[in-house]
Amino acid sequence: QVQLQESGPGLVKPSQTLSLTCTVSGGSISSGSYYWSWIRQPAGKGLEWIGRIYTSGSTNYNPSLKSRVTISVDTSKNQFSLKLSSVTAADTAVYYCAREEGSGSFFFDPWGQGTLVTVSS
Amino acid sequence: SSELTQDPAVSVALGQTVRITCQGDSLRSYYASWYQQKPGQAPVLVIYGKNNRPSGIPDRFSGSSSGNTASLTITGAQAEDEADYYCNSRDSSGNHLAVFGGGTKLTVL
Numbered sequence: 042q043v044q045l046q047e048s049g050p051g052l053v054k055p056s057q058t059l060s061l062t063c064t065v066s067g068g069s070i071s072s073g074s075y076y077w078s079w080i081r082q083p084a085g086k087g088l089e090w091i092g093r094i095y096t097s098g099s100t101n102y103n104p105s106l107k108s109r110v111t112i113s114v115d116t117s118k119n120q121f122s123l124k125l126s127s128v129t130a131a132d133t134a135v136y137y138c139a140r141e142e143g144s145g146s147f148f149f150d151p152w153g154q155g156t157l158v159t160v161s162s
Numbered sequence: 163s164s165e166l167t168q169d170p171a172v173s174v175a176l177g178q179t180v181r182i183t184c185q186g187d188s189l190r191s192y193y194a195s196w197y198q199q200k201p202g203q204a205p206v207l208v209i210y211g212k213n214n215r216p217s218g219i220p221d222r223f224s225g226s227s228s229g230n231t232a233s234l235t236i237t238g239a240q241a242e243d244e245a246d247y248y249c250n251s252r253d254s255s256g257n258h259l260a261v262f263g264g265g266t267k268l269t270v271l
Binding site: 101150151152 | 195
């Protein structure tokens with residue numbers, strides 16, 4: 042079965058760029074009609090969708106983050122990545138990657154275990 | 163603010179039935195999916211589509227939809243069902259962006 046694992050620095054300084062990678066195992070990132078998404082959750086708060094990428098390279102972003110977000114894919118490594126620029130303390134959160142069903146019903150499954158990113162000097 | 167609205171908290175007596183709702187204009191066009199999240203864990207998909215359960219999800223979980231409201235029903239709630247529940251669907255802009263409800267904290271008494 043497909044599994045996802047986030048990786049990247051757990052601490053980022055304010056104004057810098059947050060960079061995370063999601064590695065997909067147990068299946069090809071290019072197979073099926075799936076999108077590959079990033080979702081975050083500040084401590085004690087709800088889930089916020091950040092954006093998605095299709096293996097063709099097409100992307101969609103949350104309008105509230107669009108100016109700072111870039112999602113890319115490396116099919117040769119079976120990975121997709123998130124870059125969030127000009128971070129502030131408000132970007133401190135657990136970041137999840139997830140596979141998103143893209144045809145018919147829409148849902149996220151599976152999810153990575155999540156990685157905590159703290160923005161602090 | 164979220165385009166999908168959920169009650170912040172709901173409680174249910176052990177073994178009883180509880181309904182968790184999610185309201186939003188986009189639900190007139192799209193089904194909701196539902197996720198269970200326990201403390202310190204990633205969300206887990208419990209319902210998707212019209213009323214579909216992934217493998218391993220107990221059949222006491224069911225979903226329904228009417229108008230602008232989607233519902234997750236737990237029939238015979240168990241102690242292990244105590245968790246946060248989130249609905250998810252598309253936004254109402256027509257751009258197929260994903261959106262989550264604010265979440266409902268379910269307490270099993």
